[in-house]
Amino acid sequence: MSAINQYLTTHAERFEEELCEFLRIPSISADPSRAADMVRAADWLTDQFRRLRFVAELIPTAGPPLVYAESPNVPGAPTALVYGHYDVQPPDPLGAWVTPPFEPTRRDGNLYARGATDDKGQLFTHVKGAEAWITVEGRLPINLKFLIEGEEEVSSGGLERFLVEHADRLACQCVVISDSSQFAPGVPAITYGLRGIAYYELHVTGPRQDLHSGVFGGAVMNPANALTQILSGLIDRQGRVTIPEFYDDVLELSAKERDGLASLPFDEKQFFDQIGVPCGAGEAGFTAIERRWVRPTFDINGLWGGYQGEGSKTVLPAMAGAKFSFRLVPHQDPVKIKAGLERRIAELCPPSVRWRLIYHHGAPAVLTSPDSPQIEAASRAIDYAFGRRPVLIRDGGSIPIVTEFQQRLGAPALLLGWGQEDDGAHGPNEKFCLADFHRGIQASARLWEELRK
Ligand code: BES
Ligand code: MN
Numbered sequence: 001m002s003a004i005n006q007y008l009t010t011h012a013e014r015f016e017e018e019l020c021e022f023l024r025i026p027s028i029s030a031d032p033s034r035a036a037d038m039v040r041a042a043d044w045l046t047d048q049f050r051r052l053r054f055v056a057e058l059i060p061t062a063g064p065p066l067v068y069a070e071s072p073n074v075p076g077a078p079t080a081l082v083y084g085h086y087d088v089q090p091p092d093p094l095g096a097w098v099t100p101p102f103e104p105t106r107r108d109g110n111l112y113a114r115g116a117t118d119d120k121g122q123l124f125t126h127v128k129g130a131e132a133w134i135t136v137e138g139r140l141p142i143n144l145k146f147l148i149e150g151e152e153e154v155s156s157g158g159l160e161r162f163l164v165e166h167a168d169r170l171a172c173q174c175v176v177i178s179d180s181s182q183f184a185p186g187v188p189a190i191t192y193g194l195r196g197i198a199y200y201e202l203h204v205t206g207p208r209q210d211l212h213s214g215v216f217g218g219a220v221m222n223p224a225n226a227l228t229q230i231l232s233g234l235i236d237r238q239g240r241v242t243i244p245e246f247y248d249d250v251l252e253l254s255a256k257e258r259d260g261l262a263s264l265p266f267d268e269k270q271f272f273d274q275i276g277v278p279c280g281a282g283e284a285g286f287t288a289i290e291r292r293w294v295r296p297t298f299d300i301n302g303l304w305g306g307y308q309g310e311g312s313k314t315v316l317p318a319m320a321g322a323k324f325s326f327r328l329v330p331h332q333d334p335v336k337i338k339a340g341l342e343r344r345i346a347e348l349c350p351p352s353v354r355w356r357l358i359y360h361h362g363a364p365a366v367l368t369s370p371d372s373p374q375i376e377a378a379s380r381a382i383d384y385a386f387g388r389r390p391v392l393i394r395d396g397g398s399i400p401i402v403t404e405f406q407q408r409l410g411a412p413a414l415l416l417g418w419g420q421e422d423d424g425a426h427g428p429n430e431k432f433c434l435a436d437f438h439r440g441i442q443a444s445a446r447l448w449e450e451l452r453k
């Protein structure tokens with residue numbers, strides 16, 4: 001291992017430079033005008049694997065290509081599949097960035113750029129962990145398959161279709177994913193659960209066109225009023241979703257797990273202070289951590305209708321709309337929720353307007369065993385690189401394909417997040433702590449050896 005550590009130290013700066021190259025490519029999956037940049041990012045990654053003498057290819061999908069690479073065969077050794085995503089979220093609000101999102105910049109020990117933590121910087125740690133082995137030892141301790149997609153941020157449609165047809169190619173003993181966070185600075189974590197999601201858009205339409213709100217208001221239902229009635233009716237004062245069947249399949253927390261989460265070093269007041277809100281909120285009877293990780297939610301993600309310009313305008317808008325999503329927990333079914341939601345909207349919507357619901361995408365929650373041999377191996381690798389054993393956590397975000405992996409490959413997911421909660425993923429000034437980047441590489445290199453034991 002010392003020769004590998006030596007290699008990691010000697011090449012640390014080049015690793016950062018290469019990550020910067022990767023981060024300069026604006027691979028925004030939500031933006032159709034970036035299709036060529038998606039291919040550029042995929043090509044760039046493929047080249048990284050070919051330099052390691054991996055067999056690497058671009059697999060076309062209806063959207064951006066998948067990058068798939070296999071290490072030279074190590075007979076008799078186990079196989080790990082490394083999953084990550086090279087697509088990033090749109091960088092707006094652009095004006096809030098201190099330095100431009102696609103011009104990676106080092107500042108106070110961090111690297112700032114869109115994708116720095118989510119997920120280019122994190123996935124790249126595994127490429128460099130493998131590189132160290134190949135260059136220093138001429139081989140890896142185990143077999144590695146890399147599958148890096150370009151559609152995670154828009155729900156992984158192409159990968160899901162690939163997986164249905166080609167699960168056999170991906171056969172492995174575990175799926176390694178670094179696309180989440182540590183518990184806190186200095187407190188590394190392994191994540192054994194993620195929430196799922198069901199994402200919708202609702203349109204409410206009223207009169208044929210916008211009307212004078214003085215001449216017609218009061219007698220004609222205002223679609224924006226109706227929309228807010230519907231949306232506010234979806235959640236009650238206790239913070240519970242009012243769809244009758246919504247909680248039917250929810251896996252409740254065991255007393256043991258509840259104690260485990262309560263024992264994490266978490267300061268609620270400091271947490272809300274840092275976010276900048278006066279106090280917490282949410283479902284009655286649960287702690288902030290439970291509300292974020294193990295309870296389902298309803299959140300409006302976007303809302304429009306009526307006049308948004310300068311000054312005031314007295315108008316009764318012809319339509320209003322919203323994008324909203326539910327975060328789901330084990331064992332809620334994202335598809336099953338739709339029928340109950342439609343019945344509830346029909347109940348809540350006044351008869352004097354029309355509504356239309358669009359389903360965007362969904363994915364179930366993830367739960368893995370918190371005490372598998374792989375978790376033990378990863379804990380040793382993290383201890384080695386971060387100087388302390390990881391805590392076991394769940395998280396509130398979603399990685400849509402993980403449940404598919406677990407089901408179709410029969411292999412557990414190993415969620416090893418190197419990021420921090422305040423990295424600004426999806427927001428302005430996204431960053432990745434460079435020390436965490438290098439510790440992640442070292443943990444990755446060590447992990448391949450630990451997984452062979
Ligand atoms: N890496 C995140 C998910 C995540 C964040 C997991 C923090 C654990 C901790 C991922 O890139 C993401 O943002 N997923 C989306 C999925 C959605 C677009 C279907 C999410 O959670 O909103
Ligand atoms: Mn991600």
Ligand code: MN
Nearest residue numbers: 118153425426
């Ligand atoms: Mn993301």
